[in-house]
Structures are given as structure tokens and as C-alpha cells.
Amino acid sequence: MGQYQAPDYYLLDELIGDEYRLIRDSVRQWVNRELLPVIEEYAQRAEFPHQLLPGMAQLGLFGPTIPEEYGGAGLDYLAYGIMMQELERGDSGIRSTASVQGSLVMYPIYAFGSEEQKRHYLPKLAGGELIGCFGLTEPDHGSNPAGMLARFKDDGDYVVLNGAKMWISNAPFADIAVVWAKNPEGKVQGLIVERGMEGFSTPETHNKWSLRASATGELVFDNVRVPKTHILPGVTGMRGPLSCLNQARYGIAWGALGAAMDCYDTALRYAKERKQFGKPIASFQLQQKKLAEMITEITKGQLLVWRLATLKNDNRATPAQISMAKRNSVATALHVAHEARQILGGMGITGEYSIMRHMMNLESVVTYEGTHDIHLLITGMDITGISAFGG
Numbered sequence: 001m002g003q004y005q006a007p008d009y010y011l012l013d014e015l016i017g018d019e020y021r022l023i024r025d026s027v028r029q030w031v032n033r034e035l036l037p038v039i040e041e042y043a044q045r046a047e048f049p050h051q052l053l054p055g056m057a058q059l060g061l062f063g064p065t066i067p068e069e070y071g072g073a074g075l076d077y078l079a080y081g082i083m084m085q086e087l088e089r090g091d092s093g094i095r096s097t098a099s100v101q102g103s104l105v106m107y108p109i110y111a112f113g114s115e116e117q118k119r120h121y122l123p124k125l126a127g128g129e130l131i132g133c134f135g136l137t138e139p140d141h142g143s144n145p146a147g148m149l150a151r152f153k154d155d156g157d158y159v160v161l162n163g164a165k166m167w168i169s170n171a172p173f174a175d176i177a178v179v180w181a182k183n184p185e186g187k188v189q190g191l192i193v194e195r196g197m198e199g200f201s202t203p204e205t206h207n208k209w210s211l212r213a214s215a216t217g218e219l220v221f222d223n224v225r226v227p228k229t230h231i232l233p234g235v236t237g238m239r240g241p242l243s244c245l246n247q248a249r250y251g252i253a254w255g256a257l258g259a260a261m262d263c264y265d266t267a268l269r270y271a272k273e274r275k276q277f278g279k280p281i282a283s284f285q286l287q288q289k290k291l292a293e294m295i296t297e298i299t300k301g302q303l304l305v306w307r308l309a310t311l312k313n314d315n316r317a318t319p320a321q322i323s324m325a326k327r328n329s330v331a332t333a334l335h336v337a338h339e340a341r342q343i344l345g346g347m348g349i350t351g352e353y354s355i356m357r358h359m360m361n362l363e364s365v366v367t368y369e370g371t372h373d374i375h376l377l378i379t380g381m382d383i384t385g386i387s388a389f390g391g
């Protein structure tokens with residue numbers, strides 16, 4: 001069917017500079033060369049393609065906005081967004097690994113870690129020498145993480161950590177986990193827990209029909225003695241994990257549109273080639289309606305995240321604005337994927353094309369990092385000043 005043509009209906013390319021286009025092209029080429037040829041096979045087998053990690057590190061996909069002195073790429077938020085969009089055009093699961101590593105592991109260490117923690121962990125995480133995971137969600141506390149039960153008590157130079165985290169991306173193979181737990185005063189704090197600490201295990205979660213090329217697991221803490229030097233000293237309370245989510249949600253707002261763009265592009269090219277009743281199916285009004293609505297929604301989403309990047313670079317993007325963009329991009333992507341799948345008819349359900357994999361992946365993306373409903377409530381609270389979360 002030919003090469004991917006990134007949809008750019010409103011000529012947004014003109015608004016981004018040459019250096020960003022270079023970054024985009026290098027990620028795009030890597031996705032074409034390294035990721036696309038193998039991803040379907042790994043997703044079918046429900047296996048994480050570990051061999052992609054060094055290439056991702058080399059491209060600066062781990063912690064793009066972390067300053068170079070700590071091993072990061074030292075880029076701004078527009079570059080970060082563009083990179084996530086290209087990566088998720090390939091697969092949401094692989095983008096999840098980059099989001100977790102950069103926004104949920106490196107960011108909290110950078111923002112709240114001691115100088116020693118930053119120097120010790122960040123360069124190794126940026127280089128892919130260490131892979132991290134982020135433990136916030138628990139079996140009984142998903143949308144309401146503040147209710148978490150994981151806690152630690154004091155023990156001289158150590159703390160003793162107990163509890164369990166669930167649905168943790170990268171957990172089965174991560175070398176370190178940034179874990180959020182309550183201190184003896186009941187306040188949330190972040191700790192860096194390392195694989196190999198006694199009483200720490202990471203059982204894998206199987207039977208997922210979504211994000212199959214991303215490894216998900218639990219984090220179980222059974223009286224794990226963690227040195228006090230592993231506590232992130234710079235933050236106490238839910239501001240810690242929520243500020244990480246803000247970073248990751250921003251990347252998802254860009255990323256999910258990448259999946260949508262790939263589905264649209266595939267469906268458009270297929271519709272122009274596939275003939276029924278003696279004509280390309282793209283000539284039928286019903287198919288044109290689908291395609292026209294898809295590109296309209298994608299274009300609106302692209303403009304939203306482009307503006308959000310400017311606000312984020314100016315340090316003016318509010319958490320509620322990021323919520324709106326995350327929710328809108330993922331809903332757009334899911335809708336586009338559903339419509340695109342239908343345009344491909346029977347072929348749409350096969351692994352010959354990326355659409356069904358994107359669609360299944362997006363069922364996780366719409367739930368993690370704040371569900372579709374929760375982001376709506378965040379917008380509702382922001383505009384009315386009234387919380388409708390209950391509790």
C-alpha cells in the first residue's frame with residue numbers, strides 16, 4: 001500500500017522548525033526500520049521486544065526533557081510531544097515504556113530526588129542501562145490513589161515497606177521502581193526500590209488483550225527494608241505522583257494522535273485501492289463520511305496539542321488543560337481506530353494491518369493515567385469550582 005503519509009491537513013508542519021522536523025524524522029525512520037517489522041509478532045505473542053531498548057535510548061526517547069548534565073536529551077516539550085506521537089504511531093505499548101521511563105521514573109527523580117540520587121540513577125536510565133517502573137495504582141485504589149494502603153515504618157537508617165501495587169507497566173523486568181507509599185505520619189512519599197531487595201517481587205499480569213507488547217505486573221512488598229537514602233526528599237503528599245502523571249499525560253495527548261494518524265492513513269490508502277461494485281470504496285459517500293470525520297477530529301486534536309506544547313514550554317499549561325488534551329486525543333484515536341477498522345472490512349481484524357492492534361491498545365490508554373471519566377470530572381471541577389468526585 002505504500003509508505004505512511006502523516007496527515008497534516010492544516011499544514012502544522014509550517015509551525016514547527018527544522019530541528020523538530022529532524023527529530024521527528026529520526027524517530028519516524030527508527031519506527032519504520034526497527035519497530036514496525038517486529039511489533040505485530042511480539043504483540044501476538046504478548047511479549048516485550050527488549051531488543052528495542054538500546055535504540056530508544058539512543059534516540060533520546062528516555063527522558064527527552066531531562067537536562068543533558070543528567071544524561072537526558074535536554075529538549076523542550078514540543079520535541080517531547082512530537083517524539084511520542086511518532087513512537088505511538090508504531091505502538092502504544094512501546095510508547096508506554098518510554099512514558100514510564102521518562103515521565104514517571106526519571107522525572108520524579110529529577111524533580112524531587114537528592115543530587116546524589118539524580119547523579120546515580122538518571123544517566124543510567126537515560127541510556128537504557130536501567131529500566132524503571134512507577135508504582136501508584138493498588139488493587140483497591142485506582143482512580144482514587146490517595147486512598148493507597150502501601151506504607152512504610154521507620155527502622156533506623158532504613159524504612160520497612162509493605163503493600164502491593166497493581167497494573168504496573170514494565171514491572172516484570174524493571175530494575176528499579178519509583179513507589180508511592182504512606183510514611184508513618186500517613187503522608188505519601190516516593191521511594192526508589194531496587195530489584196533484588198529482600199521481600200520485593202514483581203509477578204507478571206497475563207491474559208491482556210490490550211498493550212500486549214508491553215509487560216505489566218504487580219509490585220509486592222513484604223517487609224522490604226529500603227535505605228532511607230532511597231526516599232525522594234523533595235516532595236510529600238499527592239503532589240509528587242500527580243505531577244509525574246501530568247508529564248506522562250502530556251505525552252499521551254500527543255502519542256494517542258499518532259495512533260489515530262496511522263489508522264486514518266492506513267484506511268485512506270486502503271479505501272482508494274480496494275474496489276467493490278466496480279469502484280474504489282473511497283468513492284462511496286458512507287466511506288467518505290468516515291474519512292472526512294476522522295481527519296477533522298485528528299486535525300482538531302493536532303491543533304490542541306500543538307498549543308498545549310507552547311503553554312507547557314512557557315510553564316503555563318495547567319493540569320486541567322493537560323487532562324482535556326489527554327481525554328480528547330485518546331477518545332479521538334479510539335473513534336478513528338473503530339471507523340478505520342470498518343473501512344478495512346474483514347482485513348481490518350487481521351494483523352496484516354496495524355489498526356486492530358492500535359484499537360486494542362487504546363482500550364488501555366483510555367483507562368490508564370486517569371480514565372476518560374476522571375478527566376471529564378477534572379474539567380468539570382476546573383470550570384465550575386465544584387468537585388463531583390464523591391467521597
Ligand code: FAD
Nearest residue numbers: 134135136137142143167168169364367368369371373389
Ligand atoms: P477504577 O478506579 O475502579 O474505575 C472503574 C470505573 O469507574 C472507570 O470507568 C472510572 O472512570 C469510574 N470511576 C471511578 N471513580 C469515579 C468517579 N468518582 N466518578 C465517576 N466514575 C468513576 N498504574 C500505575 O500506577 N503505574 C503503571 O505503570 C500503570 N500501568 C498500567 C497499564 C495498563 C495496561 C493498565 C490497564 C493500567 C495501568 N495502570 C498503572 C493503572 C491505571 O492507572 C488504572 O487502571 C486507572 O487509574 C483506573 O483505575 P482502576 O483500573 O482501578 O479503575
